[in-house]
Amino acid sequence: MPFVRITASGAALASEQVSLLCSEVTELMACVLGKRPDLTSVLVEQVARAGWAIGGSPVKAAVHVDATITAGTNSPAERKVGCWPSNALRRGAYGLTRRQSMPLARIELAQGKSVEYRKTIGEVVYDAMVETLKVPKDDRFQIIAEHAGDNFIVDPNYLGIQRSKDCVIVQVTLNEGRTVDQKRAFYKAVAAGLQQRLNLRPQDVFINLVEVKKENWSFGNGEAQYAS
Numbered sequence: 001m002p003f004v005r006i007t008a009s010g011a012a013l014a015s016e017q018v019s020l021l022c023s024e025v026t027e028l029m030a031c032v033l034g035k036r037p038d039l040t041s042v043l044v045e046q047v048a049r050a051g052w053a054i055g056g057s058p059v060k061a062a063v064h065v066d067a068t069i070t071a072g073t074n075s076p077a078e079r080k081v082g083c084w085p086s087n088a089l090r091r092g093a094y095g096l097t098r099r100q101s102m103p104l105a106r107i108e109l110a111q112g113k114s115v116e117y118r119k120t121i122g123e124v125v126y127d128a129m130v131e132t133l134k135v136p137k138d139d140r141f142q143i144i145a146e147h148a149g150d151n152f153i154v155d156p157n158y159l160g161i162q163r164s165k166d167c168v169i170v171q172v173t174l175n176e177g178r179t180v181d182q183k184r185a186f187y188k189a190v191a192a193g194l195q196q197r198l199n200l201r202p203q204d205v206f207i208n209l210v211e212v213k214k215e216n217w218s219f220g221n222g223e224a225q226y227a228s
Contacts, residue, residue, distance in 0.1 A: 002035045002070075004067045006025070007046075008062070023134065103129055104143075105125050109121070109146060111148055122142050
């Protein structure tokens with residue numbers, strides 16, 4: 001069972017920050033080292049500033065991360081990745097954007113639905129991402145497009161699923177690292193939410209997740225903001 005101990009001194013962390021830190025580290029253990037989130041333990045300990053010194057001199061703030069894993073379960077290259085604890089600590093302590101979570105959602109459907117109908121689809125997809133994929137609030141980038149019937153082709157019987165002209169295609173591009181259980185939960189949450197709010201049949205909800213590495217994003221200025 002993976003175990004991560006984080007010892008920190010400096011400004012006290014609020015309970016919400018500690019919770020976010022534990023979530024971040026668990027998620028990154030899964031992303032970087034392939035560890036199961038349900039078996040990963042994280043302990044956050046906070047000590048007084050006066051109780052930490054480096055070179056014999058007290059420091060204003062310091063953090064030590066100690067991760068224990070089973071021998072032989074990860075390659076030297078995987079263990080060499082050294083930046084992920086500091087990134088997680090910065091996000092957990094200071095509320096910075098979670099880089100692993102960045103999504104771009106494309107929602108495609110046939111022409112003829114109202115603005116409110118399309119808006120509701122976007123809300124359901126976003127809410128499901130926050131709940132199951134742990135996307136932070138306000139991290140919302142969506143493209144909702146309508147298509148004429150001859151440009152929107154959906155097989156009505158593939159895999160024995162009966163689809164209608166109301167079928168909606170949802171494609172989410174996101175950084176790699178989610179577990180299979182998280183993905184299944186996302187599919188279920190979107191289908192259930194659309195059925196509840198729009199009476200859309202679950203058979204008419206087609207979802208595709210596209211995972212990419214973090215250097216494949218540019219948020220402006222011609223820069224790869226997430227590249228290491």
